[in-house]
Amino acid sequence: MCDHVSTTTPSTRKQTSVDANNSRVYKLGAVGGDWLDKRVAGGGLIKFMARKIFPDHWSFMFGEVALYSFVILLISGTFLTMFFDPSMSEVVYNGPYEALQGATMSRAYESTLEISFEVTGGLLFRQMHHWSALVFMVAIFVHMFRVFFTGAFRKPRELNWLVGFTLMVLGMVAGFSGYSLPDDVLSGNGLRVVEGLMKSMPVVGTYLVMLMFGGEFPGTDIIPRLFTVHILLVPAMILGLIAIHLVLLVLHKHTQYPGPGRTERNVVGFPVFPVYAAKAGGFFFLVFGIITMISATTSINGVWNYGPYDPSPVSAGSQPDWYMLWTDGGLRLIPGWESTIFGYVLSWNMLIPMGIYGLLLAALALYPFLEAWVTGDDREHHLNDLPYNTPVRTGLGVAWIMTYLILALAATNDLIAIALDLSINDLTWALRIGFFVVPVLSFYITKRLCLSIQRQKRDLALHGEETSRIVRTDTGNMIEIHAPLSEYDRWVLVQHDDYRPLKAGKGVSALRAKATSFFFKDRIDPVTPAELREALEHHGHEKHVIDELTGGDYRTPSEKSSH
């Protein structure tokens, strides 16, 4: 560890650092702080932020990627609003794209074509806006999984998990409202699906559709309305929630992975100024650069191919953006079930998928509360779990991801069928069965894998690493030489929490007893101090025997002769 490492103590927020008050870095921070301090009394805040400590780990970078791609979304989106005209009035196209010259289209579609073909840099900005939206959602999901699998959602961070969850949902709303704006056939198809889903809601459906579209689909209101949602409402909400997300992050302090010197009461890492200011600043430009490069070389959503919106055509190979795939997949998998009650048609083929989507989202949002109820754990957690130490949570997370993936794959069933030369009917059946089977299987496989890793780590903590060197004693016994772990390495393997199933009674409900049994029935006993002492003694004894035989020289005869 280098001398920049500092620690903060959560309980007092007091920060101590080894490089103290006279370093150059500290003075640089103070200049800004001082200047501001004399005008708006903000020096304290600047100083606080500049000396704020964050832990360092590659897996903490995904949230940053999400933040930076959102900044790129704002920049490129602002550019696009200068040229996009959210109007559904009809015009005749006279631009440079030959295959649409003379076609009647909405002004929204025409202005999108203008951005693509006539505005300097317009196509690049459109592509960057689209690509950064895709990256934004990837980063949000991966960040969520990181938080999930490391248990970083536990007390005191449950609220921030909900804020993050809401950001993910808002990201989907932003994406959908955005790619519906160009008013091409593909975007209109997406809106048509939403219209159908809304109409399937009993009683309120048709009213909702009338309110949203201002009359029959598609009408002339929807694009201007989506525009307001897309450039004002949703971005403002996202910005506000990001602010809350980050304030809570500062308030709670960042979680860290277990390691030497890291406790529930400190944060081991580097200060914001200069380390993270430089790293994060550079990383922003890296993300910006990569997104720009992808946008410049890999074209996406060529709206000119789809043509102006017309409710009749639907193109083969129509897929939404990746983060909306799962919502399309359920509709493709469900059989066409309908029933008629009192003359009203209930479209189960839409209501059931919508119910499943709701359940999947609810499971994600509420998991922290579910787990807290099961464990009954009321402590604060600032040290992350290693995923293999929580087999059931990890298994459930993988099962959720697999469900999501099956739905997303189902939405691309036509592309898969073509690419792999499969029958789309068989593929659909395979995915229908997979929807029920794969998550369950992946849960158990993941859980068993986690338990196996735990067993292996337990062995490792007790006996150290196998060196593949075997010594034969006078009596013919074979002993493998084990290299013991360092105290630091061993600490990581023996620090985790241990939960056991609870018996019903004494304030424990039968349901909770069952839940704890599901979560903790299969467990690997953590290494106890007594076991460790015994293992070390045994190791000492073994080492004694080995050293007597080898004279402390563990080289093989051939190694000895070659030196």
Added chain:
Amino acid sequence: MKALAARRHHPMALLVILLLALVATGGLYAALQPQTAQAEAYTEDDVDAGEALFLANCATCHGRNAEGLLDADGGTIGPSLIGVGAASVDFQVGTGRMPMQSAGAQAARKPPQMNEEQTRQLAAYVASLGPGPAVPDEEWLDTSKGDATKGGEIFRINCAMCHNAAGAGGALTRGKYAPPVVGLESKHVYEAMETGPQNMPVFNDTNLSPSDKRDVIRYLETLDETGSPAVSPWARSVR
């Protein structure tokens, strides 16, 4: 005039009028009906050479007289080719789909087995069996006269649901598929629309006029020239 007026109420008058009307409609239809079965200048030699090729390469499935063959369960081994016309042969043989490589969901495009001369001879033979759509005239393949915008509209409404908006192709049921349609020979695209090969519906001249077909071909050419960035690379490379 008086004599005619007097017979107006004759019981047979209605029948005579009906007869006249029928003759008029029939005559008009015969005069104006779409002329799909244009005879190309095939010689007797072409037909004979075509028949020899047919017996050697096609008769196994389509029957010795091109009447079609059924298997023991009554399933089609090869359909009857009487009346499918020269256009159908030119498309199927010219794109290598026929002779078929293997039984499957659908005959795949492959390098043609017959050269142009042999394809022409086979077409001549099949055309001689019964009237059917002929190979299109050069006039309808001259895409400089086509309207890409109109073709695009026709394509989106009639073709894109299977062939994709950018002509990249797409999946059909049970392993069948609509192949990519960008970068093909105009003649084959025209013939496909005219004859509806495999799972494709027929777009005959009353449905899509020859000039509409030319517009569609022009649109596909425009897609080819301007590129289709939205096309997934794997979908384009297959078939």
